[in-house]
Amino acid sequence: PPQQQYRGGGGGGGHSAVNRNEAARIVPITQLNPYQNRWSIKARVTARGEVRTFHRASGPGRVTNVDLLDAHGGEIRCTMFNDAIDRHYNTLQKNAVVIISKGQVKTAKRQFSSIDNDHEITLESSSIVEAAQDDGTIAKSQLNSRPIASLSQAAKGDIVDVLGVVASVEPVSTIIRRNEGTEVQKQGIKLRDSSNAMVEVTLWGSFVTNYGQQLEALYQQGQHPVLGVKGARVGDFNGVTLGTMSSTSVEVDPDIAETQQLKTWWASGAASSAAPTNLSGGGGGGSGGDRRVRLHQIRDEHMGSEGKPEWVEIHGTVQYVKTERFAYPSHPETKKKLTRHDEGSPWTDESTGQTVDKPVYRYLMSIQLMDATGQLWVSCFDDAGVALMGCSADEMQQLNETEDPQFESRITALTFKRGIFKLKAAQDDWQGEIKQKVTIQRFTEPDYGAEASKLADLVAKLKAGEDIDARPPPKQPMMGGGGQA
Numbered sequence: 242p243p244q245q246q247y248r249g250g251g252g253g254g255g256h257s258a259v260n261r262n263e264a265a266r267i268v269p270i271t272q273l274n275p276y277q278n279r280w281s282i283k284a285r286v287t288a289r290g291e292v293r294t295f296h297r298a299s300g301p302g303r304v305t306n307v308d309l310l311d312a313h314g315g316e317i318r319c320t321m322f323n324d325a326i327d328r329h330y331n332t333l334q335k336n337a338v339v340i341i342s343k344g345q346v347k348t349a350k351r352q353f354s355s356i357d358n359d360h361e362i363t364l365e366s367s368s369i370v371e372a373a374q375d376d377g378t379i380a381k382s383q384l385n386s387r388p389i390a391s392l393s394q395a396a397k398g399d400i401v402d403v404l405g406v407v408a409s410v411e412p413v414s415t416i417i418r419r420n421e422g423t424e425v426q427k428q429g430i431k432l433r434d435s436s437n438a439m440v441e442v443t444l445w446g447s448f449v450t451n452y453g454q455q456l457e458a459l460y461q462q463g464q465h466p467v468l469g470v471k472g473a474r475v476g477d478f479n480g481v482t483l484g485t486m487s488s489t490s491v492e493v494d495p496d497i498a499e500t501q502q503l504k505t506w507w508a509s510g511a512a513s514s515a516a517p518t519n520l521s522g523g524g525g526g527g528s529g530g531d532r533r534v535r536l537h538q539i540r541d542e543h544m545g546s547e548g549k550p551e552w553v554e555i556h557g558t559v560q561y562v563k564t565e566r567f568a569y570p571s572h573p574e575t576k577k578k579l580t581r582h583d584e585g586s587p588w589t590d591e592s593t594g595q596t597v598d599k600p601v602y603r604y605l606m607s608i609q610l611m612d613a614t615g616q617l618w619v620s621c622f623d624d625a626g627v628a629l630m631g632c633s634a635d636e637m638q639q640l641n642e643t644e645d646p647q648f649e650s651r652i653t654a655l656t657f658k659r660g661i662f663k664l665k666a667a668q669d670d671w672q673g674e675i676k677q678k679v680t681i682q683r684f685t686e687p688d689y690g691a692e693a694s695k696l697a698d699l700v701a702k703l704k705a706g707e708d709i710d711a712r713p714p715p716k717q718p719m720m721g722g723g724g725q726a
Contacts, residue, residue, distance in 0.1 A: 266279060266280060266281045266342070267281045267282060267283050267340065268280050268281070268282060269282075269311060269313040269315050270282055270284065270309065270310075270311045270313070270315030270316065270317045270358070271313065271315040271358075273317065273346050273360055273362075274346060274360060275346045275347060275348070275360070277346065279342075280342060281340055281341065281342040282309070282311060282317075282340070282341050282342075283311060283312070283338065283339070283340045283373055283379075284309035284310055284311040284317075284338070284339065284341070284379065285309065285310050285311075285336065285337070285338050285339075285375075285379040285380070285381065285382075286307050286308070286309060286333050286334060286335050286336060286337045286338075286339065287308045287309065287310045287316075287335070287336075287381070287382040287383065287471075287490060288306075288307065288308040288335065288382075288471065288472065288488060288489070288490035289305075289306075289307045289308075289330075289333055289334065289335045290305050290306045290307065290486075290487040290488040291305065291447065291487045292304070292305045292326060292330070293305065293487060302322060302323055303322065303323055303326055304320065304321070304322050304326075305320075305321055305326055305330065305487075306318055306319065306320050306321075306487075306488045307319045307321075307333045308354075308356060308472075308488065308490070309339075309341075310379060310380060310382065310383050311379060312378040312379045314380075314383065315358070316356045316357060316358055316383060317356065317358045317360065317361060317362060318349065318354050318356050318358070318361045318362070318488075319333075319341070319344065319361065319362040319363070319364050320361060320362070320363050320364070321363075321364045322363075324366040325364045325365055325366045325368065327366075328366045328370075329364055329368065329370045332370050332371070332372060333370065336381065337372060338372070338373045338374070338375040338379060339370055339371060339372055339373055340369075340370075340371050340373045341362070341364070341368065341369065341370050341371075342368070342369045343365070343367060343368045343369050344362040344363060344364045344365070344368045345362065345363040345364075345365065346360050346361075346362055347360065347361055347362070347363055348360060348361075349361040353400065353488075354400055354472060354488065355385065355400040355401055355402050355471060355472045355473075356472075357385065381496075382469075382471065382490060382492065382495070383471075384402050384404060384469050384471055384492075384495065384497070385402045385471075386402045386403055386404040386469070386499070387401060387402070387403070388434060388435075388436035388438070389403060389405055389432065389433065389434045389436050389438040389439065389440050389520070390436035390437065390438035390518065390520075391436070392438070392440055392475070392481050392483075392520055393438075393481060393518075393520055395475045395481060396475065397475060397476070397477050398474065398475060399474070399475040400472055400473070400474055400475075401472075401473055401475060401483070402469075402470065402471045402472065402473070403432060403440070403442070403469075403470050403473060403483060404432075404434065404467065404468070404469045404470075404495070404499055404500070404503070405432030405433050405434045405439075405440070405467065405468060405503070406432065406433050406434065406465050406466075406467055406468075406503050406504070406506075406507045406512070407430060407431070407432060407456055407459070407460060407465050407466050407467070407468050408431040408432065408433045408439060408465065408512075408517075409430075409431040409460065410428070410429075410430055410431075410453070410456050410457045410460040410461075411428055411429035411430070411431075411682075412428070412457075412624060412625070412663065412682045412683040413426055413427070413428045413449055413453065413454075413457075413624055414426070414427055414428070414682075415427075415576065424575055424576055424577070425445060425446050426445070426446060426449040426450070426453075427443055427444065427445050427449065428443070428444045428448075428449045428453040428457070429441050429442070429443050429444075430442045430443075430444060430453070430456060430468065431521070432468060432470075433507075433512060433517055434503060434506075435502075435503065435506045435511070437515060437517050437518060438517055438518045438519075438520055439517040439518070439519050439520065439521070440481060440482065440483060440520045440521050441482050441483070441520075441521035442468070442470055442473060442482075442483040442484070442485070443476075443482060443483070443484045443485065444485050444491075445484060445485050445486075446485075448485045448489070448491060451491075452468075452491050452493065455493065456468070456493065461685055463688075465507055466493050466494050467493075467494050467495070467500045467503050467504060468491065468492070468493060469491070469492040469493075469495040469497075469500075470483065470485070470489065470490075470491055471489065471490040471491075471492075472486065472488055472489045472490060473485060473486075473489055474486055480519070480520050480521045481520040481521060482520075482521045532553050532554065533553070533554050533555070533556075533695065534553045534554070534555060534710075535555065535612055535613070535614040535710075536555060536557065536610065536611070536612050536614050536615050536616065536617045537614035537615045538553075538614075538710060539553065539555075539617060539664070539666055539677075539679060540615075540617065540677075542712060543677065544666035544677070545665075545666035545667040545668055545677060545678075545679075546668060546677065550665050550666065550667040551665070551666045551667075552663065552664070552665050552666075552682065553663075553664055553666065554661060554662070554663050554664070555610070555612060555661070555662050555664060556612065556659075556660075556661055556662075556687065556692060557610045557611060557612045557659070557660075557662050558610065558611050558612065558657055558658065558659045559608055559609075559610060559629070559655055559656055559657060559658045559659075560609045560610065560611040560616060560656070560657070561608070561609040561656065562606060562607075562608050562609075562652055562655055562656060563606070563607040563608075564641075564652055566605070566607075567604065567605070567606045567634070567637065567641075568602040568603060568604050568605060568606075568626075568634040568637065568638055569602065569603060569605050570588060570600035570601075570602055571600055571601050571602070571603045572588075572590055572595065572597060572600070572601075573597060573600070573601045575590065575593075575595075576601075576603065577590050577592065577593075578590075579597065579600045588600045601635060602633075602634040602635045602637075602638040603622070603623040603626075603634050604621060604622060604623045604625075604626025604627065604630070604634045605620070605621075605622060605623075605626075606620070606621040606626055607619075607620060607621075608620075608621050608681070610662065617679060618679075619662075619664065619679045619680060619681055620678065620679070620680045620681070621680070621681040622680065622681075624683075625681040625682060625683055625684050628683070628684045628685075629655060629658065629681075629684050630651065630655060631651075632651070637651065659687060660684050660685060660686050660687050661684070661685045661686075661687055662681055662683070662684055663681070663682040663683040663684075664679050664680065664681060664682060665679070665680045665682050666678070666679050667680075
């Protein structure tokens with residue numbers, strides 16, 4: 242497919258100028274090969290991965306990657322280890338323009354990158370990496386995107402680029418890494434394009450903080466930005482999914498012609514004229530994918546009882562909030578629960594033995610919701626709790642400890658608060674007894690114009706004799722390629 246380029250951007254500065262002899266040896270990236278001894282390239286850093294640690298028999302080590310783009314459109318990946326990281330990492334900032342020489346050109350491991358190059362560079366501590374003037378001749382980035390519909394033919398583990406309109410944003414969730422026992426955040430973003438297909442991109446770790454929160458804020462404001470993702474790994478969980486890696490590059494509303502084309506397509510209403518092909522079937526959708534139900538249906542249909550969680554949406558009201566235990570003390574980094582034996586002892590994570598002087602309180606509330614069909618007790622964790630309360634659990638804990646009357650007034654203000662609740666229903670094994678557990682995933686203020694339209698649609702369906710409570714048929718698994726990210 243034709244290459245798409247992010248225009249603009251800048252970098253460089255802060256180092257000695259490259260001498261004229263080095264500048265004279267600058268060659269296009271596409272001409273590099275393992276048999277050249279003397280070469281220099283001038284390129285922009287389009288992506289810089291995090292420094293990762295590894296363990297071998299010889300001892301621990303560190304590794305990272307950066308992706309480079311030159312004025313001729315050539316791209317290449319550079320890898321650095323240990324001392325080379327200490328020497329070059331700070332110079333290789335994203336968007337910086339640099340001149341590099343004395344690296345080792347090797348055969349690329351194409352299965353780990355979407356970079357279209359059979360070679361990659363290993364930088365040593367003796368390699369030369371110097372900042373160069375950004376004269377505007379090098380594009381900010383290059384995206385070799387493909388239509389979302391074509392991803393149905395992608396194989397598990399493929400590394401691809403994608404560009405699409407943000408159709409929905411999932412709430413942030415946290416999982417425990419099995420091999421490390423550490424927490425990591427994840428967030429699902431549904432993308433659509435004019436091929437009338439939709440795919441879920443899972444943001445992991447720092448991508449949630451750097452991009453997911455921004456996208457969720459825009460989405461809750463009713464906006465649908467365009468997202469460009471370079472170097473995502475194809476997965477096969479519930480169809481075809483994409484996931485970020487440490488070397489992935491993400492751009493919101495990239496400054497390219499295709500972005501405006503997608504925005505025009507979305508604004509024209511063409512996206513709503515026909516239901517998209519959802520490549521990432523199953524799981525919990527976002528707005529437009531979540532089933533709107535009433536509280537009695539969650540109980541009566543025994544949602545989540547078949548071993549798979551179900552995500553639904555209700556228009557409900559907070560009826561009661563238990564204040565006996567509304568938050569828990571957590572580790573500032575791992576977010577794990579902390580305990581201490583007395584007032585003078587440190588806060589301790591019993592599973593690891595880690596201690597801190599001061600915990601961060603996170604919401605863990607028990608809330609009773611109601612609608613016209615009944616009531617339901619649900620759990621509410623920190624992200625949704627902040628959205629409901631309008632303040633942090635730390636602040637509420639301080640008010641509670643000092644017996645400040647604002648604590649009760651804020652709880653009272655939450656009571657009878659009305660809005661749209663995204664709920665997750667799943668099975669919970671509590672001391673050998675299987676129960677239904679319902680958790681608030683997201684809270685948003687109601688858009689009464691949109692709600693009036695939904696009610697009008699329901700009335701029309703009732704007049705037509707349709708069962709508005711009918712459970713939709715299960716989604717059929719997608720056929721074709723895919724892979725676990």
